[in-house]
Amino acid sequence: MADIRPVRREPISNAPTIVLVVIALFIAIHAVRDFLLSYEDQMDAIIYLAFIPARLTELGARLPGGFPVGLSSTLTHAFLHGDWLHLTINGAWLLAFGSLIARRCGNIGFLALFVAAAIAGALFFFVINPSGLIPLVGASGAISGMMGGAFRLIFSTEGGGFSVMHHHPMAVPRMPLALALRDQRTMTAVLIWLAINLVFGFGLGDMFQSGEIAWEAHIGGFLVGFLFFSWFDRGFGYGT
Numbered sequence: 001m002a003d004i005r006p007v008r009r010e011p012i013s014n015a016p017t018i019v020l021v022v023i024a025l026f027i028a029i030h031a032v033r034d035f036l037l038s039y040e041d042q043m044d045a046i047i048y049l050a051f052i053p054a055r056l057t058e059l060g061a062r063l064p065g066g067f068p069v070g071l072s073s074t075l076t077h078a079f080l081h082g083d084w085l086h087l088t089i090n091g092a093w094l095l096a097f098g099s100l101i102a103r104r105c106g107n108i109g110f111l112a113l114f115v116a117a118a119i120a121g122a123l124f125f126f127v128i129n130p131s132g133l134i135p136l137v138g139a140s141g142a143i144s145g146m147m148g149g150a151f152r153l154i155f156s157t158e159g160g161g162f163s164v165m166h167h168h169p170m171a172v173p174r175m176p177l178a179l180a181l182r183d184q185r186t187m188t189a190v191l192i193w194l195a196i197n198l199v200f201g202f203g204l205g206d207m208f209q210s211g212e213i214a215w216e217a218h219i220g221g222f223l224v225g226f227l228f229f230s231w232f233d234r235g236f237g238y239g240t
Contacts, residue, residue, distance in 0.1 A: 076145020124220025
């Protein structure tokens with residue numbers, strides 16, 4: 001007798017739904033800007049949604065939207081992207097590291113870290129460029145926060161840390177910050193990550209059509225994820 005049981009269909013992606021929703025939002029926003037808005041409306045979107053450091057100074061009060069837009073844009077800039085290549089790169093990195101964080105921290109923890117890292121990235125961009133008028137766009141600061149948090153987990157087990165974290169995220173103990181700052185593997189990875197960002201930010205940014213790489217936002221977001229990951233983590237740490 002033939003087996004008539006329904007065939008189990010594998011999902012197109014096993015990424016957490018919240019990650020796919022955020023990526024879909026990126027795509028929808030960029031598609032509207034690219035295909036539906038006039039050039040003038042696209043410029044208005046940049047003015048009101050991108051983060052312009054000078055908005056947090058006295059000059060900001062004279063820019064459209066004033067100081068309140070300066071505050072809101074510390075987050076809204078993360079949902080704009082320079083072009084489709086920029087969006088694709090950020091979407092791929094969010095799919096990789098955001099999925100790890102979403103499985104570990106849940107939807108609320110994932111979104112909270114995304115918001116905190118995005119804002120921190122914008123504020124560190126402001127610290128380095130306090131009167132800058134060049135707009136910051138893109139979710140790379142928020143994604144860097146996900147990477148920072150993941151570093152507290154990937155290196156917490158001897159051998160196969162990334163594999164264990166990917167398949168069984170709640171089984172990996174969170175490395176305490178004090179230990180992470182002394183752990184050779186962790187700090188080597190952190191220093192390599194910082195060096196790559198500085199090299200690309202200062203030397204190779206003009207090779208990309210999207211413009212210069214906002215290394216300042218990367219560092220600001222990464223520090224929040226790495227230093228304060230326990231605030232967002234719903235898993236356990238060493239000794240708990």
